[in-house]
Amino acid sequence: xxxxxxxxxxxxxxxxxxxxxxxxxxxxxxxxxxxxxxxxxxxxxxxxxxxxxxxxxxxxxxxxxxxxxxxxxxxxxxxxxxxxxxxxxxxxxxxxxxxxxxxxxxxxxxxxxxxxxxxxxxxxxxxxxxxxxxxxxxxxxxxxxxxxxxxxxxxxxxxxxxxxxxxxxxxxxxxxxxxxxxxxxxxxxxxxxxxxxxxxxxxxxxxxxxxxxxxxxxxxxxxxxxxxxxxxxxxxxxxxxxxxxxxxxxxxxxxxxxxxxxxxxxxxxxxxxxxxxxxxxxxxxxxxxxxxxxxxxxxxxxxxxxxxxxxxxxxxxxxxxxxxxxxxxxxxxxxxxxxxxxxxxxxxxxxxxxxxxxxxxxxxxxxxxxxxxxxxxxx
Amino acid sequence: xxxxxxxxxxxxxxxxxxxxxxxxxxxxxxxxxxxxxxxxxxxxxxxxxxxxxxxxxxxxxxxxxxxxxxxxxxxxxxxxxxxxxxxxxxxxxxxxxxxxxxxxxxxxxxxxxxxxxxxxxxxxxxxxxxxxxxxxxxxxxxxxxxxxxxxxxxxxxxxxxxxxxxxxxxxxxxxxxxxxxxxxxxxxxxxxxxxxxxxxxxxxxxxxxxxxxxxxxxxxxxxxxxxxxxxxxxxxxxxxxx
Numbered sequence: 001x002x003x004x005x006x007x008x009x010x011x012x013x014x015x016x017x018x019x020x021x022x023x024x025x026x027x028x029x030x031x032x033x034x035x036x037x038x039x040x041x042x043x044x045x046x047x048x049x050x051x052x053x054x055x056x057x058x059x060x061x062x063x064x065x066x067x068x069x070x071x072x073x074x075x076x077x078x079x080x081x082x083x084x085x086x087x088x089x090x091x092x093x094x095x096x097x098x099x100x101x102x103x104x105x106x107x108x109x110x111x112x113x114x115x116x117x118x119x120x121x122x123x124x125x126x127x128x129x130x131x132x133x134x135x136x137x138x139x140x141x142x143x144x145x146x147x148x149x150x151x152x153x154x155x156x157x158x159x160x161x162x163x164x165x166x167x168x169x170x171x172x173x174x175x176x177x178x179x180x181x182x183x184x185x186x187x188x189x190x191x192x193x194x195x196x197x198x199x200x201x202x203x204x205x206x207x208x209x210x211x212x213x214x215x216x217x218x219x220x221x222x223x224x225x226x227x228x229x230x231x232x233x234x235x236x237x238x239x240x241x242x243x244x245x246x247x248x249x250x251x252x253x254x255x256x257x258x259x260x261x262x263x264x265x266x267x268x269x270x271x272x273x274x275x276x277x278x279x280x281x282x283x284x285x286x287x288x289x290x291x292x293x294x295x296x297x298x299x300x301x302x303x304x305x306x307x308x309x310x311x312x313x314x315x316x317x318x319x320x321x322x323x324x325x326x327x328x329x330x331x332x333x334x335x336x337x338x339x340x341x342x343x344x345x346x347x348x349x350x351x352x353x354x355x356x357x358x359x360x361x362x363x364x365x366x367x368x369x370x371x372x373x374x375x376x377x378x379x
Numbered sequence: 380x381x382x383x384x385x386x387x388x389x390x391x392x393x394x395x396x397x398x399x400x401x402x403x404x405x406x407x408x409x410x411x412x413x414x415x416x417x418x419x420x421x422x423x424x425x426x427x428x429x430x431x432x433x434x435x436x437x438x439x440x441x442x443x444x445x446x447x448x449x450x451x452x453x454x455x456x457x458x459x460x461x462x463x464x465x466x467x468x469x470x471x472x473x474x475x476x477x478x479x480x481x482x483x484x485x486x487x488x489x490x491x492x493x494x495x496x497x498x499x500x501x502x503x504x505x506x507x508x509x510x511x512x513x514x515x516x517x518x519x520x521x522x523x524x525x526x527x528x529x530x531x532x533x534x535x536x537x538x539x540x541x542x543x544x545x546x547x548x549x550x551x552x553x554x555x556x557x558x559x560x561x562x563x564x565x566x567x568x569x570x571x572x573x574x575x576x577x578x579x580x581x582x583x584x585x586x587x588x589x590x591x592x593x594x595x596x597x598x599x600x601x602x603x604x605x606x607x608x609x610x611x612x613x614x615x616x617x618x619x620x621x
Contacts, residue, residue: 003507004490004498011489289485292446293546294474295502296467377437377481377558 005303008283009310015279020315022275023353026268027319031349033264037257039339044247045240046178053120054209055218057239058225061232065246069094069206079229080208085216090115091191094206095198097165099185101150109146109185113194120209122188125176128156133172134190141173145334146185165197179337265352273360280364287368297369308361316353320346393554393586394420394443398452401438412438414609423583425599428590430606436590440558445469457553474502478547482559484539486531493518493527496545517545537568548580555580557589561596573599
């Protein structure tokens, strides 16, 4: 009977390909939208993720997320360094400065001031130049967005000058930084240089980055710092999630994207479910004939489920491949950086499409099992 | 399940219906379709069930085929009371003992003539090659050897009907049920397929029950049961049939 089920499915090529394309389209729609959503939320914590040397972030107790900063004092930095279990602690400045190229092009940019001595907080992948360039006075590293906006397309080179805040600086390195939530250029400078660029103020320390001593867990260190200093201390992971949740709770992005994903899901469910139901409906009289001939309902159910699994497997594979191809083709597009197809999205989409097609198959199976004999005899 | 001849009706009837009643719906919308049907179809005979649309032919056919349960009365098919069988048992009984010819043939469009004819054997678990070889032999007997690998939409109405006959007869069933076998065919073709049906389907161990309202083919009947308003009005035996 598997042979008959296979031939019934593939015999009518337009319907067969229509079914596969419907499921592929639904899969693409859902996986693409979910990937964009997840990528967008992931972008909100990109600057946290880029700091790979430190594992603990210390901040003002009322800080909610990475982009809203209340400055700390250097006294706080010394307090943190004095907490038992802290291996080292360094300052990090996060500020916004206006950058201006020699041709007058200007744009607000994110300026990150990293520890003068250790350069903790500087991305570790360099596209041009290297970390040593930041040792030079009035020298910065810029990310790809900033370089291509102010200087031009690759190949990336160093040595160009531009205004950053109050200073004229030289580009000493181009780094491959993760894209921020708002696709602004990102500049990195030594902490002391960054203070000069933004204009010195009494309290100019955005975060303190710390590392635990061997044998002290990150969570334990956070508890100790909070208890000793009254400041908020979070692991990189926890701070990243706090930032994501801030955006989920306080912006319309998740709601609007959630609606979009829901619509994609509904459209996908309707298209693939309806197409499969129609396919079964159009074959109803043949299933009815098989039933009359003596094929048991169980075997007919098996035939329909086999047909569902075949179109599901092919349609899903095609759809998910299209999504993967989309992100592969757009990976070098600066505006689409950070968006990618995650295994979790693949699994979730697969689960949703499976449930939709399975439900359509179950509804169709029910129709076949209780098929009206008159349909069988009247054709 | 036993289908030995010892279970067959002693008077030679393959189908025996007594006082069969069937209604659909309830309350004011209740519709009595069969109102005490008595019918017999005998081995070695072609029994025609003749009646206008809405007379209850299809409902009676569905009950005899075990696809529909009757409300009252008794139905014995090849000695079995199908209403007492579970769905799976009834399916197996149909597969092994009843051949069906449907009004619109109901050939699966994606299967060739031979594959369509082989469907009951495939359902019974035959190997595909053996089943299709067997179907080819039967199609050859029906003069369809050269069309065995053709899809149904490339066959004429008469050819499709012959494939449907092959599918109905391939398991050598003891009862063949034909639902309006000539309604989709023109007059000469209809006559031809009835001649063929009579030639290949009738034998002393098999009964053929034909539901029709085509008066042009009544000459092929051994016995004609006229149904109207859910009741058998008259049963007429052809000359030489007791």
